[in-house]
Amino acid sequence: xxxQHHQNETLFTQIGNRKEESLNAVxxxxxxxxxxxxxxxxxxxxxDYTRSGNPTRDVFEDAMADIENGDQAFATSSGMSxxxxxxxxxxxxxxxxxxxxxxxxxxxxxxxxxxxxxxxxTYWSGTDEQELQKQIKSNTKAIFIETPTNPLMTNIDITVIxxxxxxxxxxxxxxxxxxxxxxxxxxxxxxxxxxHSATKYLAGxxxxxxxxxxxxxxxxxxxxxxxxxxxGATLSPVDCWLVMRGMKTLPLRMCQHxxxxxxVIDYLEAQPLVKKVLYPGRGGMVxxxxxxxxxxxxxxxxxxxxxxxxxxxxxxxxxxYPATQTxxxxxxxxxxxxxxxxxxxxxxxxxxxxxDLLQDLEQGFSEVK
Numbered sequence: 085x086x087x088q089h090h091q092n093e094t095l096f097t098q099i100g101n102r103k104e105e106s107l108n109a110v111x112x113x114x115x116x117x118x119x120x121x122x123x124x125x126x127x128x129x130x131x132d133y134t135r136s137g138n139p140t141r142d143v144f145e146d147a148m149a150d151i152e153n154g155d156q157a158f159a160t161s162s163g164m165s166x167x168x169x170x171x172x173x174x175x176x177x178x179x180x181x182x183x184x185x186x187x188x189x190x191x192x193x194x195x196x197x198x199x200x201x202x203x204x205x206t207y208w209s210g211t212d213e214q215e216l217q218k219q220i221k222s223n224t225k226a227i228f229i230e231t232p233t234n235p236l237m238t239n240i241d242i243t244v245i246x247x248x249x250x251x252x253x254x255x256x257x258x259x260x261x262x263x264x265x266x267x268x269x270x271x272x273x274x275x276x277x278x279x280h281s282a283t284k285y286l287a288g289x290x291x292x293x294x295x296x297x298x299x300x301x302x303x304x305x306x307x308x309x310x311x312x313x314x315x316g317a318t319l320s321p322v323d324c325w326l327v328m329r330g331m332k333t334l335p336l337r338m339c340q341h342x343x344x345x346x347x348v349i350d351y352l353e354a355q356p357l358v359k360k361v362l363y364p365g366r367g368g369m370v371x372x373x374x375x376x377x378x379x380x381x382x383x384x385x386x387x388x389x390x391x392x393x394x395x396x397x398x399x400x401x402x403x404x405y406p407a408t409q410t411x412x413x414x415x416x417x418x419x420x421x422x423x424x425x426x427x428x429x430x431x432x433x434x435x436x437x438x439x440d441l442l443q444d445l446e447q448g449f450s451e452v453k
Contacts, residue, residue, distance in 0.1 A: 093335040099147045114325045115139045140321040154298035156305040158312045159319035163281025166295030172311045176202030179224040183210040185233035188411035226255035232364035235371045235406045235430040246274025284397030288330040340435040341368025347438040368433045377426040379452045386451035389444035401434035
């Protein structure tokens with residue numbers, strides 16, 4: 085089986101090369117200095133204090149802007165700080181429409197913004213464009229989506245939502261964490277802002293916490309630059325370097341994630357203890373529902389290769405129980421109303437040998453029959 089999503093493998097691999105001129109280092113250096121010497125008053129070289137600018141971070145941000153076809157990128161200290169930077173655009177009285185199936189951490193932050201800062205949120209099904217149109221009000225400022233959604237893996241048509249946004253003068257923000265710019269580039273399809281939890285597939289090794297915001301348009305970029313510098317939630321030089329190192333192999337990893345995921349799906353669809361498999365068609369994320377939620381705990385305890393842990397997108401395969409982990413902040417009745425029930429498990433399929441992953445699932449299911 086071959087991976088069919090070939091986009092800019094060379095661009096990913098060459099991140100950081102030919103960026104250091106003094107010694108021509110192939111791997112861009114990590115600049116740890118917090119301060120930079122000025123030769124005299126009024127004569128700097130573009131760097132003063134590392135929060136305001138760092139050479140290593142600049143290389144990473146330039147690479148992200150280039151890969152996502154944005155004008156400027158902003159590396160943040162986590163995925164949620166990327167969400168926070170994007171939502172710094174809004175003030176009390178503004179109204180945002182977001183998808184119902186949204187990451188639990190984003191939901192928690194949206195609840196905070198609504199109750200403490202007066203920013204109103206409406207949750208949309210993610211599938212009915214007419215419903216979305218009806219939710220737009222005079223104070224609506226933006227539409228925010230994840231696609232695919234997490235954890236129900238629903239694809240939302242970026243081009244269609246972009247058309248709705250533009251027709252109504254709204255900003256359009258897309259979380260591209262799950263598919264990455266290797267599979268989709270939302271700005272090309274009309275998004276104004278793209279965010280990533282770079283902790284996930286971009287870094288890819290479960291060893292760094294990072295986020296990125298990519299924007300298109302001078303005014304947006306200027307606003308983000310000001311807020312990013314003023315609030316200081318910037319990504320450290322070491323973490324920027326780690327994400328760049330991970331991104332060099334992103335195309336290879338995404339192909340292996342996807343090939344393994346499709347093998348896992350074939351297995352799960354034939355497994356009698358699984359009543360439904362959710363897969364967006366590409367990438368390495370798979371969710372499935374067991375026939376009985378009482379089987380969840382023994383199944384998780386029986387697995388030996390899939391690690392029961394939060395997060396996604398690393399080389400190691402992880403299994404997550406959204407009801408108690410990533411989406412625990414969402415009330416159970418709300419979760420149940422849109423299909424995120426207690427029978428649901430989410431797999432981040434890694435790059436191990438697929439036969440070993442299938443063997444682990446098989447022995448796991450054998451323990452709960």
